[in-house]
Amino acid sequence: MASTTLNVMTTRDHSLRADARRNRETILDAASELFAQRGDSVQMDEIAERAGLGVGTLYRHFTDKRALRAAIIGRRFEAITSLARTAERIEDPWAAFETLLYRYLESAEPDAAFRFALLGSQEPDWDVIDAEKTAFAAIAESIVQRAVDAGRLRSDFRASDFVLITRGAMANMAGAGDWRRHLTLQLEGIRAPETTEE
Amino acid sequence: MASTTLNVMTTRDHSLRADARRNRETILDAASELFAQRGDSVQMDEIAERAGLGVGTLYRHFTDKRALRAAIIGRRFEAITSLARTAERIEDPWAAFETLLYRYLESAEPDAAFRFALLGSQEPDWDVIDAEKTAFAAIAESIVQRAVDAGRLRSDFRASDFVLITRGAMANMAGAGDWRRHLTLQLEGIRAPETTEE
């Protein structure tokens, strides 16, 4: 029946009309910024306005508010995964670990939506995110393991502890909390004994 | 003009009709339980039902949903302050500190509303709470100071660090997070050097 175009509908592909593809990006950008600043409390209308589009258009590209948020958080996760890959390439095990930790937290700092998603106040579309999350977890796991094997992290340090530390720091990003200070304290409790260095 | 009763209206006083006073408590109890379980997402109707009263009655006793929540969180704060006073009486500085930490977190664990209030996702009526909060802070401050002076806490430990630790642990109370493990790790990073004990 379809004699002309017969392209597959990859979720975010190129089979969109030029303007549609452009608008999709615009929406994503606008939403990213707003969600980052104020978390889930932003309204669809605001996003539309900021993007210079009508609300209807948002719904043409994303079925839901949830879907939109999920798309954005997924995006952030991709960034974080790639960041983890970079950290993985650092030779020194401790440096790799510390870098991962800082880069991870630094990218979470300006993104309220992302933080809320991880701190679990709300439950986004985990399904959509779980994939990315798993990818990240694998890399983090390997970096952690390397630091443990090298005797830089206390031997009983598990990957799940990375989450504990991380969530702890993020909880101190709002308001007056000084998460860097907090992280410093935590690192002290995590390092392997023996080596007493600054 | 008023020949009969001329009693002052102390906020939560005894100038209420017997049933009213009773109902007020019922409401507070019902709300406490529900807010604790599900945070701010509980609805006024639910609270009313659980209390076996009409919604209107809730509004007779509390102007707002916020006011109701604030009253409850305030209550929890009172409990915590008294708990702190108890910890203060412990002679050993470190034991006092550790006890404060554990008792504090243990009482936060089952109370989602309280945790959310402290983690700042939402802003309750701080005014109402600030008072209690300050009282608690004073006591905590003294306990911390004592532990530092006794050389059990790292010398640069400030009272604000108590908040960091505390918020960190609370962030790991939801879902699968193991806050006790997290606290253990944190304590390791907080203890004064020297003493290398298990």
Added chain:
DNA sequence: TTAGATTCGGAACCGGAGTTCAGGTTCATT
């Protein structure tokens, strides 16, 4: 250039949750 499909716009719609209010009911005083 034109047709037709795709996309956009944004007022209207809708459901949910907090809040009100016009009676009925209960308590406390005389």
Added chain:
DNA sequence: AATGAACCTGAACTCCGGTTCCGAATCTAA
């Protein structure tokens, strides 16, 4: 026991924000 004030009830109201929907605008293929 009676009276009036204090209190309670819950259906109805209001507001708010996500979602829908269809005519208008835009793009692309022929």
